[in-house]
Every structure is written in C-alpha cells, then in structure tokens.
Amino acid sequence: xxxxxxxxxxxxxxxxxxxxxxxxxxxxxxxVSDTLAPVSRYSLKQYLDHAGADFHEVRxxxxxxxxxxxxxxxxxxxxxxxxxxxxxxxxxxxxxxxERRQGFARTxxxxxxxxxxxxxxxxxxxxxxxxxxxxxxxxxxxxxxxRVGIRRQWLREAEGWRDAIExxxxxxxxxxxxxxxxxx
Numbered sequence: 001x002x003x004x005x006x007x008x009x010x011x012x013x014x015x016x017x018x019x020x021x022x023x024x025x026x027x028x029x030x031x032v033s034d035t036l037a038p039v040s041r042y043s044l045k046q047y048l049d050h051a052g053a054d055f056h057e058v059r060x061x062x063x064x065x066x067x068x069x070x071x072x073x074x075x076x077x078x079x080x081x082x083x084x085x086x087x088x089x090x091x092x093x094x095x096x097x098x099e100r101r102q103g104f105a106r107t108x109x110x111x112x113x114x115x116x117x118x119x120x121x122x123x124x125x126x127x128x129x130x131x132x133x134x135x136x137x138x139x140x141x142x143x144x145x146x147r148v149g150i151r152r153q154w155l156r157e158a159e160g161w162r163d164a165i166e167x168x169x170x171x172x173x174x175x176x177x178x179x180x181x182x183x184x
Contacts, residue, residue: 002063002115007107009063009077012051016064019073020044022096029094055120056084065095065108074099077108079116079125087123089116093139101135109143117171124170130155131163145169 002009012020023029024039055061059082065075075095082089091112093105116122127145129136141147145167153161 002111003068004111005107006068006102007104007111008066008068008071009108009111010066012048012062012064014048016073017041017044017048019064020048020076023076023094026097028097033094055079055082059083059089061120065093065104067099067104074104075108077112079120087121089120089122089125091125091127105139106142109139113143113169113171122171124168126166126168128154128164128166131165137165137167140167140169143169 021039021041021044024033024035024044030036050058051062059080061079061082063077064073065077066072067074075093078092078094079089080092091109093108095104113125116125125145126148127140128151129140131137131150146169147165148168149166151164151166154164155162
C-alpha cells in the first residue's frame with residue numbers, strides 16, 4: 001500500500017465491484033476512457049478476478065485511490081500501454097466528481113512518480129489530456145510533465161471534436177532529481 005497525507009493507493013479487491021460499476025458507467029467519463037457503452041457487473045467481476053496479474057505480463061496496473069481518513073474509494077489510478085523495452089507507460093487518474101478539488105489527484109500523482117521509477121523501474125510516463133481540461137493539464141504540469149505535442153480533433157464527443165495535449169515526464173535516475181510536487 002502506498003500512502004501520503006489524505007490518500008492511500010491499494011490493489012483492486014472484490015469489494016470494489018459496485019464502485020467500479022458506478023465509475024465505468026458514468027457517461028461523463030466515457031469521452032476520456034474511449035468507450036461508448038455501459039459495462040456490465042459480470043464483465044467487471046471477470047476483470048476483478050484477473051486484476052492481480054503481474055504488471056509486466058498484462059502491461060497494465062489499476063489501483064484504487066482511497067481517502068486515508070476513512071478508507072472509502074474516491075478514484076482510480078491506471079498505468080497502461082506499458083512497454084518493457086522502452087520502460088514507459090501511460091497514466092490516467094480518475095477521481096469521482098464529488099471528491100474532486102480536494103488534493104486526491106495531486107497526492108496520487110506524487111505517490112506514483114517515485115513508485116514508477118523505483119519499484120516499476122520505468123523511465124518515463126505519458127498522458128493524453130483534452131485541451132480544454134485546464135485542471136488536469138495544470139495537475140500534470142505541476143508534477144513535472146511537459147507538453148510534447150497536440151493531437152488535433154483527437155477526442156470525439158456529442159458536441160463535436162476536441163484537441164488533445166500529449167504530456168510526458170522523464171523519471172530521473174537519482175531520487176534528489178525527482179520532480180517536485182508538494183503533497184497536500
């Protein structure tokens with residue numbers, strides 16, 4: 001378990017089924033999760049049954065973001081698209097709407113960076129963020145991610161197309177060089 005201040009990160013448990021069901025079936029998140037359809041409890045149960053598989057084998061990792069005060073799940077952290085040769089992975093953080101703007105995502109990202117470097121032995125992380133998602137862009141930039149490109153009309157929504165910003169964070173070899181990100 002990884003913990004700092006108001007947050008701890010833990011592996012998925014069978015008891016997370018209803019939380020994941022609500023999260024995966026929130027249509028406001030579908031645009032960033034590349035889905036257009038609801039997910040069944042059955043499918044999520046099967047996913048949970050295999051969620052403990054090795055990161056290096058399945059090339060993805062999903063952790064539950066929990067409030068340290070009472071242990072309730074408030075979101076998820078995902079590493080995806082892991083490339084062992086290049087030691088990189090994509091990162092996504094989802095915090096449920098009622099829990100946003102309380103420092104959960106900031107602390108989650110601060111926990112992730114040293115874990116990704118020291119434990120998972122990654123060299124870099126990347127993410128794709130909608131160009132108009134100012135809060136997420138600010139969050140990742142403050143954590144040391146740098147803009148490396150823009151994808152025009154990359155995200156389709158009911159209202160039309162949105163651009164996406166590509167960000168990258170090179171994880172330093174030496175602990176004293178880690179991107180500074182205050183924990184709150």
